Every structure is written in structure tokens, then in C-alpha cells.
Amino acid sequence: MSQLPLGPDSRTETLRRLQPLLVQRFGHIRRAAAERRAPEWTLVQGVIGARTKSEISNAATDRLLTRFKTWEGVAEAPIDELHDALATQTYPNVAAERLKASLTDLVARRGSVDLSHLETMATEAAMDWLEQLPGVGRKIAAGVMNASTLDRPVLVLDSHHRRILQRMGLVPAKADTARAYAAIMPVMPPEWRAADYDEHHLLMKKVGQTWCRPARPDCANCVAQSLCATGRGENPKATAAAR
Numbered sequence: 001m002s003q004l005p006l007g008p009d010s011r012t013e014t015l016r017r018l019q020p021l022l023v024q025r026f027g028h029i030r031r032a033a034a035e036r037r038a039p040e041w042t043l044v045q046g047v048i049g050a051r052t053k054s055e056i057s058n059a060a061t062d063r064l065l066t067r068f069k070t071w072e073g074v075a076e077a078p079i080d081e082l083h084d085a086l087a088t089q090t091y092p093n094v095a096a097e098r099l100k101a102s103l104t105d106l107v108a109r110r111g112s113v114d115l116s117h118l119e120t121m122a123t124e125a126a127m128d129w130l131e132q133l134p135g136v137g138r139k140i141a142a143g144v145m146n147a148s149t150l151d152r153p154v155l156v157l158d159s160h161h162r163r164i165l166q167r168m169g170l171v172p173a174k175a176d177t178a179r180a181y182a183a184i185m186p187v188m189p190p191e192w193r194a195a196d197y198d199e200h201h202l203l204m205k206k207v208g209q210t211w212c213r214p215a216r217p218d219c220a221n222c223v224a225q226s227l228c229a230t231g232r233g234e235n236p237k238a239t240a241a242a243r
């Protein structure tokens, strides 16, 4: 029996309609300056960034390079100097230890802190390669692939972004970040380029900070309300299950 062709997934249309609403509310978000888009810079920024605001991690990443001159210099720095250099991070000790471990491993694999080989790799294979480094999970790997000059259309999904997608009924309610990523990536608008993914993630962070906070979402004021299962008063679990 021949199968009827599947129509476009409604989640794709939801994401397409959501983006201009968010741009209208928050404005376009500019991508980082060129010196903050080297893959090695984005890797370090991700590894030290646990539970720390992006601006603070950005500044700390710049300071590391200024203080130790090269990323190899950072890899070789004594751990107490790294603690000191990362004092602005929420967990300086964890950040220092993760950074030391990941850069040391990278130097052991590549001879230096160099990710240029990722340019010729397929996106999934490159992310798998990155995830072998200590302290590098899917979110950091996606950040390196998307926000750097590698410019791949990959979604950076953190727990805040996942929470919003779950409340909207776009990914399963109990999905962890890896499952949520697997659920949403196939329905991302195919015309979106890396910069659109980057902007989408940064705009969704603003949704999380402005209305969709962890404890109690302020749906009545949220611009996503009509596109969101929770905002429409539906059960997001049922909406996601019906996909």
C-alpha cells in the first residue's frame, strides 16, 4: 500500500512564527565579534560557563587568553592560577578543573589547542568528537559547532530552553536535554541557517528570563502564548504526545 506523503510538522510552523514575535519584542541579537567566534574560544567559554551568565564567562575567557597568552599556555597553567583567573565564575574550582582536563586532553589528541580539523567533518561526527573531551556535553559541543566560525545549523539547548520547549508542547515533557535535542532538531525550519539557530537560542533565553521562569510562568504577558500549549491552557504532555 502506498503511503500518503507526510505534511509539514506543525512544530516547524510554530518555530517559524515564534521567531519574528521574539525579534519584534527583543530586537535582533547580534552575533559575537570575530575574536569570540574562534572554535577554541567557544569551547573554553562553554567549559568554564556552568551556571554563570554568558557575559561573565565571555569576559573570563578573554582574560584567560590575555593572562596566559595562548590556549596552550592556559592548558599548562598550574591549577591554582586557573582558580584565580576564574574567580568570577559561579564555581571557579569546577571551572578550573574542567578547563585543565579538557585542554590537556585536546593537546594530547591534536598536539595543540586546535579544532581546525572539525571544519571538514560532518556535524554529528564533529559533535561526537567534541563530546569525548572531559567536561564537554551536547550543549557545549553544539555551542562550538553553531556559535563559532564553524557556523553549523545546530541548536544549543540548555535546561532553560528545554523547559520552554516542554511547556510549549514541542518536546516530550520528561525528556532530558539529549532527548529534547533529538526531538526538536528534525523539525527545525529547514531554511534556518546557523545564525538563525544562534538567534533563536538567545531569544529563548530572554523568554526564560522575562516570562517563562522555572517556578511560575507569566503566560498572560508572554508573546508566545498563542503558540504555546501551556499558554493556551492545554496539557503540554498531551500536546507533545499527540505529535
Ligand code: SF4
Pocket: 164, 167, 168, 207, 211, 212, 213, 217, 218, 219, 220, 222, 223, 224, 225, 226, 228, 229, 230, 231, 232
Ligand atoms: S506562554 Fe507561558 S509557558 Fe508558554 S512560553 Fe510563555 S510563559 Fe512559558
